[in-house]
Amino acid sequence: MNERYSRQILFDGIGVYGQQKLNVKHVCIIGAGALGTGNAEILTRAGVGHLTIVDRDYVETSNLQRQQLYTEQDAVWRIPKAVAAEKRLKAINPEVEVNAKIMDVTVEEIDSLVQDADLIIDATDNFDIRFLINDIAQKYKIPWIYGGCVSSYGLSFTILPDETPCLNCLLETIPLGGATCDTVGVIAPAVQMVVAYQSTEALKILVEDVEAVRRKLVSFDLWKNEQTSIDVSQLKKQHCPSCGESPTYPYLSYENQTKTAVLCGRNTVQIRPPQKVERDLTELVSQLKKQGGQVDQNPFLVSYHFENRRVVFFKDGRVLIHGMKDIVEAKKIYHQLLG
Amino acid sequence: MMVIHVNGEQRELSNEIQTVSDLLNQFELADKKIIVELNANIVDSSQHDETTVQDGDRVELVHFVGGG
Numbered sequence: 233m234n235e236r237y238s239r240q241i242l243f244d245g246i247g248v249y250g251q252q253k254l255n256v257k258h259v260c261i262i263g264a265g266a267l268g269t270g271n272a273e274i275l276t277r278a279g280v281g282h283l284t285i286v287d288r289d290y291v292e293t294s295n296l297q298r299q300q301l302y303t304e305q306d307a308v309w310r311i312p313k314a315v316a317a318e319k320r321l322k323a324i325n326p327e328v329e330v331n332a333k334i335m336d337v338t339v340e341e342i343d344s345l346v347q348d349a350d351l352i353i354d355a356t357d358n359f360d361i362r363f364l365i366n367d368i369a370q371k372y373k374i375p376w377i378y379g380g381c382v383s384s385y386g387l388s389f390t391i392l393p394d395e396t397p398c399l400n401c402l403l404e405t406i407p408l409g410g411a412t413c414d415t416v417g418v419i420a421p422a423v424q425m426v427v428a429y430q431s432t433e434a435l436k437i438l439v440e441d442v443e444a445v446r447r448k449l450v451s452f453d454l455w456k457n458e459q460t461s462i463d464v465s466q467l468k469k470q471h472c473p474s475c476g477e478s479p480t481y482p483y484l485s486y487e488n489q490t491k492t493a494v495l496c497g498r499n500t501v502q503i504r505p506p507q508k509v510e511r512d513l514t515e516l517v518s519q520l521k522k523q524g525g526q527v528d529q530n531p532f533l534v535s536y537h538f539e540n541r542r543v544v545f546f547k548d549g550r551v552l553i554h555g556m557k558d559i560v561e562a563k564k565i566y567h568q569l570l571g
Numbered sequence: 572m573m574v575i576h577v578n579g580e581q582r583e584l585s586n587e588i589q590t591v592s593d594l595l596n597q598f599e600l601a602d603k604k605i606i607v608e609l610n611a612n613i614v615d616s617s618q619h620d621e622t623t624v625q626d627g628d629r630v631e632l633v634h635f636v637g638g639g
Contacts, residue, residue, distance in 0.1 A: 267639040357639045382638040407604040407635055418638055426639075449606060451578075451633040460578040460631045462608045 236327070237279050250439035251279065257438045258282040260349040262337055262365060264313040265289075266418070267379050268355030269301040270427030275328075275434060276321045282329040283321065286345065287313040288336035288502070288550065289495065290533060298420040310544075312532050334532060336504060336550055337361060339484055342368050351437050352376035353430055358493065359406045363474075366391070366399040367481040370474050377433050379426040383416045384455035386426040389464070390433045390445055397468035398475040402449070421454055492559045501553045501562035509549040516545055520569075536569075543569060573626035591619040594630065603634040 240246050246254070259280050261268050264287035272285050291299075291306040291313055299313075306316040318332035335341055342364055346352055352374055354365055362378065369376040373393040380387055391398050429450060436444045448461035473480045493502045513534050520527045525538030534545045542554040543565065551570070553562040572583050577598070588594055591614055595601045607614045608631040614622050624630065 263639060265639060355639055358637050359635075362637075380636040380639055382636045385636065387633055387635065402606065403604055403635065407637070423639075449633050453578075458578040458580060460633060462606050462613065462631050462633055464606060464613065466613060467606075 253439050256281045257350045259351045260284040260346050261353045263355035264317045266298045266423040269299045271353050271431050274431040276325045284331045286333045286335050298423050354378045363483040367483040377430045379430045381422045381426045384422045385453045386422045387451035388429040389449045400474035401467050401469045401472050494557050503551045503566045505549045576629040591622045605634040
């Protein structure tokens, strides 16, 4: 028996055959924040064959309270989360093929990202991307596991194409606003609870024990000592545009995508150029130095401090404007700096 | 006063709370995307204003959040 996995092989639900299945499966985790790092660590230790983990952001000090793969040094050096996560995961279990990508996932990227995945884990922080995941998962018939948490509250739901209702069935429209970790904070145990639900469902799906999959929408509040679950199967809609009889996958059409986003928990606006570009960071640094202010650079990004503002430029063209949630104001600064 | 079981916890609520919508207001969930189950049946969101709640009802409330 493989020593590394011996304790979960002894577990009835997995066993030798379950472990063999796990070892050849590919999981795509979208987001490497609190939920993403938690799920990634569990699945890496469990010996999933191939793990893709994607994130658009870099590590900051305020992440360290709950994002379990990152260290003080990652925050000091502003290491992209995908890079820091990959390094830690490979150190935990070199048997797992970890493939990390610094990427803002939109309709352009998601197709190639998930196509050969056996499972998608939602570890994102907004519903724009979740509706995109929901549509692509239906298109390629890939199971995915929704998770969300703020303050001491969290919830999860497992979506099996052709079996369960999808996110569009449950919500019908993308929720706007609402509490975020930006406004009400979040405690690490709430994150871990959602991670426990998501990663357990993941193991069931990966060892192909579909019978065992939780079919209910589950939620809890750890501070208020509440937990509940609801059977939502009756909400599956025959004419759902995402999972119904004649799906149109509305969120895979380019018009439904936002090019700017306020990042959860960061008081930050992200702006993405309409077309893909590869930004020449060296050129940018010399240009910014002429404008005054403080310029710092690492191999992945450039950070620029001026007039009490901080702006971060990524190689893939994206720009993060910190200290604001006003998209219009952020665009103004973007155009001031980049023309 | 009436007693309603909300997410497994007994809650004493004022008799002014008559509908599912009143209940959601009371728990500050009115502006949330939410699934409401009343005595093991899901109440469609279009019916929250009309569906009444009574003493002894069992209500499960799950609202969606975006953080992660």
